[in-house]
Amino acid sequence: MPLTDIQDRIAKACAEAERDISEVQLIAVSKVQPLERVEQVLEQGHRLFGENRVQEAASKWPDFKTRYPDASVHLIGPLQSNKARHAMELCDAIHSVDRPKLATTLARLAQEIGNCPDLFIQVNTGEEPQKAGVLPAEADQFIADARALDLPIKGLMCIPPVEETPSLHFSLLRKIAERNGLAGLSMGMSADFEQAIAFGATHIRVGSAIFGDRVKPAE
Numbered sequence: 001m002p003l004t005d006i007q008d009r010i011a012k013a014c015a016e017a018e019r020d021i022s023e024v025q026l027i028a029v030s031k032v033q034p035l036e037r038v039e040q041v042l043e044q045g046h047r048l049f050g051e052n053r054v055q056e057a058a059s060k061w062p063d064f065k066t067r068y069p070d071a072s073v074h075l076i077g078p079l080q081s082n083k084a085r086h087a088m089e090l091c092d093a094i095h096s097v098d099r100p101k102l103a104t105t106l107a108r109l110a111q112e113i114g115n116c117p118d119l120f121i122q123v124n125t126g127e128e129p130q131k132a133g134v135l136p137a138e139a140d141q142f143i144a145d146a147r148a149l150d151l152p153i154k155g156l157m158c159i160p161p162v163e164e165t166p167s168l169h170f171s172l173l174r175k176i177a178e179r180n181g182l183a184g185l186s187m188g189m190s191a192d193f194e195q196a197i198a199f200g201a202t203h204i205r206v207g208s209a210i211f212g213d214r215v216k217p218a219e
């Protein structure tokens with residue numbers, strides 16, 4: 001689907017939710033997409049992209065950024081502590097802060113580097129054992145601890161279970177964000193970004209609807 005169609009759908013969803021379109025950022029998820037397709041989207045003027053692996057982000061974005069200096073990349077996939085420094089150098093935001101060890105590592109590196117990307121805490125709203133993220137019941141404490149480390153926590157992120165109604169998860173995430181005074185909500189993907197916008201998403205992460213099906217399976 002062309003980028004302009006997605007932008008139209010975002011505009012319509014914002015109008016229906018009586019939200020200003022400037023409140024919703026479209027993250028074009030370019031993981032495992034051929035470089036030509038990513039370049040096409042850059043050529044259309046889009047500048048915000050999402051990657052789920054540090055290695056993969058490192059293999060394409062430094063190059064793209066020399067040609068499109070205002071491009072920005074958000075890490076949306078799991079981050080190992082030993083890749084945190086690299087992620088902080090490459091990315092303008094990390095959406096997958098999901099455990100105390102990663103939070104302390106990011107805090108130490110932020111001190112060292114003197115800078116830190118915007119951070120989102122991933123909440124495992126579906127309490128799925130195989131999925132990353134802090135449990136909803138532990139979220140308030142985790143957010144408080146991350147703030148105590150001086151980390152720039154901007155919001156929360158979730159990936160709803162595939163077989164469940166996403167809106168229940170979107171509303172739960174929003175509730176946790178609201179009671180913690182967090183403005184950012186990273187939620188909504190190709191299949192459900194309009195619903196996410198209705199529930200207050202500030203960052204939607206859309207891959208296949210923009211780029212077409214991923215050529216290789218994503219993790």
Ligand SMILES: *Cc1c(COP(=O)(O)O)cnc(C)c1O
Pocket residue numbers: 029031052076077159189190191205206207208209218
């Ligand atoms: C791949 C991915 C997306 C995009 O998924 P689509 O269904 O292709 O839009 C969004 N968020 C995360 C965390 C992802 O890994």
